[in-house]
Amino acid sequence: MELDVRNEHKRAIPLNHHPDFSKQGYQIISELGRNREGGRITYLANVLNSKQQVVIKEFCFARADADLSGVKAYQREIEILQQLNHSRIPRYVDSFEIPGAFYLVQEYKNAPSLGLMSSFNPEEIKQIALSILEILVYLQKQIPPIIHRDIKPENILVDEQLNAYLVDFGLARIQGAKIALSSFVTGTPGFMPPEEQFGHSLTKASDLYSLGATLICLLTNTRSVEIGKLIDDNYRFNLQQLVPHISPRFRWWLMKMVERNRKRRYANAAIALKALGPIEVVGSATGIDNLIRKIIPRKRATLLGLATVVILAAMGATLMSCQPGNTVRQLLEATECESFDLNANCQEKTGN
Incomplete structure (x- = not known):
């Protein structure tokens, strides 16, 4: 599922082109992004009679055969967001519907997507990794644990202090929940862990693969749509060739994150976080x-x-x-x- 990209430099759309949500208590400020194929548009809005800003995500279903899966994704995201309370997961605020469309209202975070930002140095990338791992630790401590299933640059927002925010829980599942075979193709190629591609059960290690792939994109300054260029004929990331400028220990850590066999990855986010903490990300090999x-x-x-x-x-x-x-x-x-x-x-x- 593609994230509605937040683009601060997007050309402003005339106000009369925005939907009127005054009856629901909101006034649209601007469009943040849209996913035409997915029938989704994201708006920045003001809460009427308040200084609070929110994000309104529209799920619009143009095809009759898309309604059922779209409604389920909408309902699933709301159900998961309602049970979460983390400062770096935009909280659920409200939801409503009009004929042909559903709307999810979330807290607004003034931070651009990694899919839009310029390159980072390895130290900054480590800080982003630590920040996301902290969120994953929180999700994995839920009962039952929550697996995001769509970690990639576009679904991570980062502010000026390198605090990372995880968004778009439309594909998220609780660990152990059955996933329809048709839902496998909705993930993002290159970021999906191998076990998901082949229909195996997901574990706490599954999101770690996606995070590792995301970090490799950042380290190589590679756009998400071009991640295939980083994977060799054996369907693996050749980190020695891709990121020779990082320290061997950081490279080993990354290699473990993107192990194709989930049993060879870190078992969960807490272990990966603890392992990464003391590692220096640059430096020559001893x-x-x-x-x-x-x-x-x-x-x-x-x-x-x-x-x-x-x-x-x-x-x-x-x-x-x-x-x-x-x-x-x-x-x-x-x-x-x-x-x-x-x-x-x-x-x-x-x-x-």
Whole structure:
């Protein structure tokens, strides 16, 4: 489902072209964006007799066969928004309908979409990642957990302080809810996790894949519609080639986020958030970083003895503060740790 893009520089539409919502208590200020194929238009409006500004999202159904799915998406988004209370999820305000259209009213956040903003440096992208992960932690703590299902640049708003806001819950589902096969195609290609494309159950790790793909778009300054250019013939992101300017540890973190096998990703947003916190996103590889990068892709049995010799010779037996005797095992399983920090204890595994 495409987000109604907020474009502050969009040419103003004459006031007489806007619908009249005065009976509902709102006055349209401007059009923020529209999705013609989806039959959706988003407006910025004032609440009458108030200084409050809101976003009014219109669901207009031009085709009879689109009514049922459109109504369900509208109802689902309202139901989910009504149960959420997070400062960086625009809250539900109101809803109403007129013949042929439904309207959802939400809190307005004065922040542009990532789909419209200029490039960010890696440090700023990390801050955006942390901000979105905090929202996902909140969603995943709901009972039952909520899976957004459509995380991409257009559905993330970011203000000048790099606070991120997550919008468009039209595809969101509670974990464990059955999803009709026809709904799979409504996600955004390139951002959908592989398990969703093939009809497997969604987990707390599913939104992490979409967030990882979003961050890779930001790091490579790639538009969402061109994400296919970042995926190789094996349907994977080649991060070594795409983002050579980031630190190895940040690259490892991203690789785990976009693992095609959901069981090899971080198990949930809380673990991914904790892992990302201490990671420096820029910097050259150290000798031990290069060693790990060479060891990890190979078979463990073949290189176990070699790794032991190299590590003991170069670094000594006290390389890490993990449990005694586990140095080589921890090194080989570096990408399975929440945060591979050589100056601190190894974190717990992701629970995969």
